[in-house]
Amino acid sequence: MTVSLDQLRRCTVAVDLGASKARVYLKNTGLIVDEPSVAAVDCRTGSLVAVGTDAEHMTGRTPEHIRVVRPITGGIIVNIDMAQRMLRALIGDKLSKAWRFKPVLRAAVCVPHGSEPLAQRATIETLAGLGARRVELVDSLIAAAVGCGLPVEKPEATMIVMSGAATTQVAVLSLGSIVAAETIPVGRDVMDRAVIQHLRNHHALMIPSQEVHPLHQMLGADGTAIRSTEVHGRDAASGMARSVLIDSESVRLAVRTPLNAVLDGLRSVLHRCPPDLVADLADRGITLTGGSALMPGLDSMLRAATGMPVSVADNPDGCAVRGLGAMLEGRVRPMAFDPVR
Numbered sequence: 001m002t003v004s005l006d007q008l009r010r011c012t013v014a015v016d017l018g019a020s021k022a023r024v025y026l027k028n029t030g031l032i033v034d035e036p037s038v039a040a041v042d043c044r045t046g047s048l049v050a051v052g053t054d055a056e057h058m059t060g061r062t063p064e065h066i067r068v069v070r071p072i073t074g075g076i077i078v079n080i081d082m083a084q085r086m087l088r089a090l091i092g093d094k095l096s097k098a099w100r101f102k103p104v105l106r107a108a109v110c111v112p113h114g115s116e117p118l119a120q121r122a123t124i125e126t127l128a129g130l131g132a133r134r135v136e137l138v139d140s141l142i143a144a145a146v147g148c149g150l151p152v153e154k155p156e157a158t159m160i161v162m163s164g165a166a167t168t169q170v171a172v173l174s175l176g177s178i179v180a181a182e183t184i185p186v187g188r189d190v191m192d193r194a195v196i197q198h199l200r201n202h203h204a205l206m207i208p209s210q211e212v213h214p215l216h217q218m219l220g221a222d223g224t225a226i227r228s229t230e231v232h233g234r235d236a237a238s239g240m241a242r243s244v245l246i247d248s249e250s251v252r253l254a255v256r257t258p259l260n261a262v263l264d265g266l267r268s269v270l271h272r273c274p275p276d277l278v279a280d281l282a283d284r285g286i287t288l289t290g291g292s293a294l295m296p297g298l299d300s301m302l303r304a305a306t307g308m309p310v311s312v313a314d315n316p317d318g319c320a321v322r323g324l325g326a327m328l329e330g331r332v333r334p335m336a337f338d339p340v341r
């Protein structure tokens with residue numbers, strides 16, 4: 001079964017359920033949900049305590065009876081019931097008006113490239129439980145390329161690197177189709193964990209995840225990058241509070257392994273492309289998108305490693321759902337694009 005642009009135009013909502021953010025785009029309205037895909041649950045009663053940003057703020061600060069859960073891991077819905085409850089709470093009554101005019105709700109959902117049939121089934125079930133009568137699945141790389149404004153329908157190569165919280169997806173597209181693509185299980189979360197592990201191994205310091213974000217600022221290559229910064233955490237041996245001065249080279253070293261995995265994936269995609277398409281990319285280069293594209297220095301690290309021009313898309317987070325929204329609203333030139341199913 002294939003999904004055409006005509007079928008997508010009949011959909012009312014576009015949905016992107018990521019490991020970090022849940023986004024819902026209502027046709028002819030815009031983004032109605034752009035919140036962390038997090039829920040806080042009271043284990044004693046099973047009731048939802050908070051969702052989205054409020055739930056995310058509770059991470060690591062809850063009493064024993066409250067659990068903060070992420071129903072989506074690596075772009076895969078691992079807890080359908082919780083994902084439905086979270087989405088229902090996030091959407092609230094924002095869909096009720098659309099529902100009145102379109103009693104048969106059709107939804108289009110981004111799914112990671114190469115996702116397993118079971119993962120696709122979980123996505124369909126989640127949306128069906130929310131009242132969608134029909135769910136169309138679209139490869140998130142195609143949706144993101146459209147959302148970045150790339151000329152995907154042309155017989156020329158475009159290369160997109162979409163880096164999210166849990167995964168980085170790389171693809172070369174031409175004529176509306178994916179020529180070669182790879183999903184690498186490395187995103188901002190993995191980079192953060194690599195830095196946390198590095199500090200533990202080399203400085204015997206355990207730091208909370210929010211302490212990692214200022215460290216990444218040191219990777220910026222615009223000359224304004226900070227050379228060193230003080231991080232606060234707990235001494236791994238004594239358990240006492242301690243501060244350590246960390247320099248940018250330490251952070252660069254910590255993210256080298258996950259970054260190399262992304263580069264291997266990128267090379268593998270280029271190897272599988274015909275030379276004519278790779279030649280197109282010498283000028284056009286790579287478009288970097290996804291929330292992690294905003295990580296300081298990621299573009300310059302990719303540029304240095306590949307020797308190709310790298311540009312960060314405008315508003316890179318949410319490109320996929322915006323691209324899907326454009327398809328729903330018919331703002332995309334007709335093309336024979338490769339759907340997921």
Ligand SMILES: Nc1ncnc2c1ncn2[C@@H]1O[C@H](COP(=O)(O)OP(=O)(O)OP(=O)(O)O)[C@@H](O)[C@H]1O
Pocket residue numbers: 017018019020021022074075163164165166167168187188189290291292293294295296317318
């Ligand atoms: N300004 C910023 N600087 C650095 N990182 C950022 C910034 N804004 C968002 N991020 C990171 O981007 C990630 C979220 O990106 P995105 O919304 O594309 O992910 P997702 O679609 O939920 O994840 P995935 O595609 O892996 O399922 C988070 O890990 C977040 O820390």
